Amino acid sequence: MSCLSPEGSRAWEIVPQGDRSLVLVFGDEVDIEIGRRCITAAAALRGARIKGISDIVPTFNSVALHYQPRLFGASTSFRHLAGEIDKVLEQTFAQDAPAPTPARQIDIPVCYGDVYGPDLAHVAQHCQLTQDEVMRLHSETPAYVFMLGFAPGAPYIGMHDPRLAIGRRSTPRTDVPAGSVAIANLQTMIYPNMSPGGWHIIGATPLVLFDPLEDPPTLLAPGDTVRFIPISAEEFLAARHERT
Structure with a gap:
Protein backbone atom coordinates (compact mmCIF):
# COMPACT_ATOMS: atom_id res chain seq x y z
CA MET A 1 0.00 0.00 0.00
CA SER A 2 1.33 3.45 -0.82
CA CYS A 3 0.33 7.07 -0.56
CA LEU A 4 0.96 9.54 -3.38
CA SER A 5 2.06 13.12 -2.92
CA PRO A 6 0.04 15.91 -4.57
CA GLU A 7 2.52 15.85 -7.47
CA GLY A 8 1.81 12.15 -8.00
CA SER A 9 5.14 10.78 -6.79
CA ARG A 10 5.17 8.17 -4.06
CA ALA A 11 5.57 9.75 -0.62
CA TRP A 12 5.65 6.59 1.48
CA GLU A 13 4.91 2.91 1.14
CA ILE A 14 3.51 0.62 3.83
CA VAL A 15 5.09 -2.82 3.67
CA PRO A 16 4.07 -5.73 5.97
CA GLN A 17 6.87 -7.48 7.83
CA GLY A 18 5.52 -10.72 9.31
CA ASP A 19 2.43 -10.75 11.49
CA ARG A 20 3.54 -8.19 14.11
CA SER A 21 5.29 -5.37 12.29
CA LEU A 22 5.22 -3.20 9.22
CA VAL A 23 7.64 -0.74 7.63
CA LEU A 24 6.94 2.72 6.28
CA VAL A 25 9.37 3.27 3.42
CA PHE A 26 10.14 6.88 2.51
CA GLY A 27 13.01 6.28 0.07
CA ASP A 28 15.98 4.12 -0.72
CA GLU A 29 18.83 6.58 -0.08
CA VAL A 30 20.70 7.83 2.96
CA ASP A 31 19.57 11.43 2.74
CA ILE A 32 19.03 14.02 5.47
CA GLU A 33 15.70 15.21 4.04
CA ILE A 34 14.38 11.63 3.93
CA GLY A 35 15.73 11.10 7.44
CA ARG A 36 13.82 14.14 8.67
CA ARG A 37 10.61 12.81 7.12
CA CYS A 38 11.13 9.55 9.00
CA ILE A 39 11.61 11.40 12.31
CA THR A 40 8.55 13.57 11.67
CA ALA A 41 6.43 10.52 10.82
CA ALA A 42 7.62 8.62 13.91
CA ALA A 43 6.81 11.56 16.19
CA ALA A 44 3.35 12.01 14.66
CA LEU A 45 2.50 8.32 15.01
CA ARG A 46 3.66 8.27 18.62
CA GLY A 47 1.41 11.22 19.29
CA ALA A 48 -1.53 9.54 17.56
CA ARG A 49 -1.36 6.57 19.94
CA ILE A 50 -2.94 4.15 17.46
CA LYS A 51 -4.30 1.21 19.44
CA GLY A 52 -2.12 -1.89 19.25
CA ILE A 53 1.15 -0.23 18.12
CA SER A 54 3.79 -1.03 20.74
CA ASP A 55 7.01 0.43 19.29
CA ILE A 56 8.02 2.91 16.60
CA VAL A 57 11.61 2.87 15.31
CA PRO A 58 12.87 5.43 12.75
CA THR A 59 15.85 4.54 10.55
CA PHE A 60 17.74 6.16 7.66
CA ASN A 61 14.86 5.99 5.18
CA SER A 62 12.07 4.03 6.84
CA VAL A 63 10.10 3.64 10.06
CA ALA A 64 9.38 0.27 11.64
CA LEU A 65 6.08 -0.10 13.50
CA HIS A 66 5.67 -3.06 15.84
CA TYR A 67 2.16 -3.96 16.91
CA GLN A 68 0.30 -6.48 19.06
CA PRO A 69 -2.56 -8.14 17.12
CA ARG A 70 -4.21 -9.28 20.35
CA LEU A 71 -4.89 -5.61 21.20
CA PHE A 72 -6.85 -5.01 18.02
CA GLY A 73 -10.59 -5.41 17.78
CA ALA A 74 -12.01 -8.45 16.02
CA SER A 75 -12.74 -6.43 12.88
CA THR A 76 -9.29 -4.84 12.62
CA SER A 77 -7.26 -5.91 9.59
CA PHE A 78 -3.86 -4.93 8.26
CA ARG A 79 -5.61 -2.75 5.69
CA HIS A 80 -7.56 -0.99 8.45
CA LEU A 81 -4.35 -0.35 10.41
CA ALA A 82 -2.60 0.93 7.29
CA GLY A 83 -5.53 3.26 6.69
CA GLU A 84 -5.19 4.75 10.17
CA ILE A 85 -1.48 5.27 9.61
CA ASP A 86 -2.12 6.93 6.25
CA LYS A 87 -4.58 9.37 7.85
CA VAL A 88 -2.01 10.43 10.45
CA LEU A 89 0.74 10.88 7.86
CA GLU A 90 -1.49 12.73 5.39
CA GLN A 91 -2.35 15.24 8.10
CA THR A 92 1.26 15.46 9.26
CA PHE A 93 2.68 16.18 5.81
CA ALA A 94 -0.13 18.45 4.65
CA GLN A 95 1.14 21.83 3.47
CA ASP A 96 -0.73 23.67 6.23
CA ALA A 97 0.38 21.32 9.01
CA PRO A 98 2.18 22.92 12.00
CA ALA A 99 5.96 23.02 11.75
CA PRO A 100 7.73 20.22 13.64
CA THR A 101 9.44 20.96 16.94
CA PRO A 102 12.98 22.30 16.31
CA ALA A 103 15.66 19.65 16.75
CA ARG A 104 18.14 19.76 19.60
Missing part, protein backbone atom coordinates in the same frame (compact mmCIF):
# COMPACT_ATOMS: atom_id res chain seq x y z
CA GLN A 105 21.77 20.62 18.93
CA ILE A 106 24.18 18.65 21.09
CA ASP A 107 27.85 19.55 21.41
CA ILE A 108 30.15 16.51 21.46
CA PRO A 109 33.74 17.24 22.56
CA VAL A 110 36.29 15.12 20.68
CA CYS A 111 39.98 14.56 21.30
CA TYR A 112 41.35 13.74 17.86
CA GLY A 113 44.36 11.59 16.98
CA ASP A 114 47.16 9.92 18.94
CA VAL A 115 45.96 7.18 21.30
CA TYR A 116 42.40 8.50 21.08
CA GLY A 117 42.24 8.38 17.29
CA PRO A 118 44.57 5.64 16.06
CA ASP A 119 43.18 5.74 12.50
CA LEU A 120 43.41 9.50 11.96
CA ALA A 121 46.69 9.30 10.05
CA HIS A 122 45.38 6.53 7.80
CA VAL A 123 42.16 8.44 7.08
CA ALA A 124 44.18 11.55 6.20
CA GLN A 125 46.44 9.60 3.86
CA HIS A 126 43.51 7.82 2.19
CA CYS A 127 41.62 11.08 1.66
CA GLN A 128 44.76 12.95 0.57
CA LEU A 129 44.36 15.45 3.39
CA THR A 130 46.39 16.51 6.39
CA GLN A 131 45.26 15.34 9.81
CA ASP A 132 44.32 18.92 10.68
CA GLU A 133 42.15 19.08 7.56
CA VAL A 134 40.37 15.86 8.54
CA MET A 135 39.66 17.28 11.99
CA ARG A 136 38.43 20.57 10.52
CA LEU A 137 36.14 18.94 7.96
CA HIS A 138 34.75 16.60 10.59
CA SER A 139 33.99 19.33 13.11
CA GLU A 140 33.21 22.51 11.17
CA THR A 141 29.67 21.58 10.03
CA PRO A 142 26.91 20.24 12.33
CA ALA A 143 25.76 16.73 11.41
CA TYR A 144 22.42 14.94 11.66
CA VAL A 145 21.54 11.95 13.87
CA PHE A 146 19.70 9.58 11.55
CA MET A 147 19.08 6.75 13.97
CA LEU A 148 20.33 4.74 16.94
CA GLY A 149 21.36 1.17 16.34
CA PHE A 150 24.06 -1.51 16.46
CA ALA A 151 24.28 -1.07 20.25
CA PRO A 152 22.14 0.82 22.80
CA GLY A 153 22.67 4.54 22.29
CA ALA A 154 24.99 4.16 19.27
CA PRO A 155 24.22 6.99 16.82
CA TYR A 156 24.60 7.05 13.04
CA ILE A 157 25.53 10.67 12.26
CA GLY A 158 26.00 12.31 8.85
CA MET A 159 26.44 13.29 6.16
CA HIS A 160 30.00 14.61 6.14
CA ASP A 161 31.99 16.48 3.53
CA PRO A 162 32.62 14.26 0.46
CA ARG A 163 36.35 14.81 0.96
CA LEU A 164 36.10 12.50 3.98
CA ALA A 165 34.93 9.58 1.84
CA ILE A 166 36.33 6.30 3.14
CA GLY A 167 34.79 2.86 3.53
CA ARG A 168 34.95 0.60 6.56
CA ARG A 169 38.13 -1.05 7.72
CA SER A 170 39.02 -4.24 5.88
CA THR A 171 39.49 -5.96 9.24
CA PRO A 172 37.19 -4.94 12.12
CA ARG A 173 38.59 -4.55 15.62
CA THR A 174 37.31 -6.91 18.26
CA ASP A 175 37.51 -4.31 21.05
CA VAL A 176 36.74 -0.65 20.36
CA PRO A 177 36.90 1.53 23.53
CA ALA A 178 33.76 3.24 24.75
CA GLY A 179 33.55 6.83 23.52
CA SER A 180 35.48 6.17 20.31
CA VAL A 181 34.50 8.50 17.49
CA ALA A 182 34.82 6.72 14.15
CA ILE A 183 33.95 7.43 10.52
CA ALA A 184 32.98 5.45 7.42
CA ASN A 185 30.74 6.08 4.41
CA LEU A 186 30.56 9.84 5.18
CA GLN A 187 29.06 9.11 8.60
CA THR A 188 30.20 9.07 12.21
CA MET A 189 29.59 6.35 14.77
CA ILE A 190 30.25 6.96 18.46
CA TYR A 191 30.72 3.67 20.31
CA PRO A 192 28.78 3.86 23.62
CA ASN A 193 30.44 0.80 25.14
CA MET A 194 33.44 -1.45 24.52
CA SER A 195 32.47 -3.51 21.49
CA PRO A 196 33.68 -4.84 18.14
CA GLY A 197 33.70 -2.30 15.33
CA GLY A 198 34.87 -1.79 11.78
CA TRP A 199 34.85 1.99 11.42
CA HIS A 200 37.98 4.19 11.39
CA ILE A 201 38.62 5.67 14.84
CA ILE A 202 39.70 9.31 14.55
CA GLY A 203 39.09 10.45 18.13
CA ALA A 204 37.24 9.92 21.38
CA THR A 205 34.70 11.79 23.48
CA PRO A 206 34.59 11.82 27.28
CA LEU A 207 30.78 11.92 27.21
CA VAL A 208 28.64 8.91 28.11
CA LEU A 209 26.37 7.93 25.23
CA PHE A 210 24.31 5.33 27.11
CA ASP A 211 23.45 5.02 30.79
CA PRO A 212 20.50 2.74 31.69
CA LEU A 213 20.09 4.58 35.01
CA GLU A 214 19.42 7.92 33.32
CA ASP A 215 16.11 9.11 31.86
CA PRO A 216 16.38 9.07 28.93
CA PRO A 217 19.19 6.51 28.91
CA THR A 218 20.67 7.78 25.63
CA LEU A 219 22.50 11.07 25.19
CA LEU A 220 21.42 11.45 21.57
CA ALA A 221 18.14 10.81 19.79
CA PRO A 222 17.16 10.52 16.12
CA GLY A 223 16.61 13.98 14.71
CA ASP A 224 19.23 15.70 16.86
CA THR A 225 22.01 17.77 15.33
CA VAL A 226 25.55 17.16 16.57
CA ARG A 227 28.38 19.66 16.62
CA PHE A 228 31.81 18.10 17.21
CA ILE A 229 34.08 20.30 19.32
CA PRO A 230 37.86 19.57 19.17
CA ILE A 231 39.47 19.39 22.63
CA SER A 232 42.97 18.66 23.89
CA ALA A 233 44.12 15.49 25.62
CA GLU A 234 44.28 17.46 28.89
CA GLU A 235 40.67 18.58 28.49
CA PHE A 236 39.63 15.03 27.64
CA LEU A 237 41.25 13.61 30.79
CA ALA A 238 39.82 16.40 32.95
CA ALA A 239 36.31 15.71 31.64
CA ARG A 240 36.73 11.98 32.27
CA HIS A 241 37.98 12.73 35.79
CA GLU A 242 34.88 14.86 36.53
CA ARG A 243 32.67 11.83 35.85
CA THR A 244 34.42 9.59 38.38
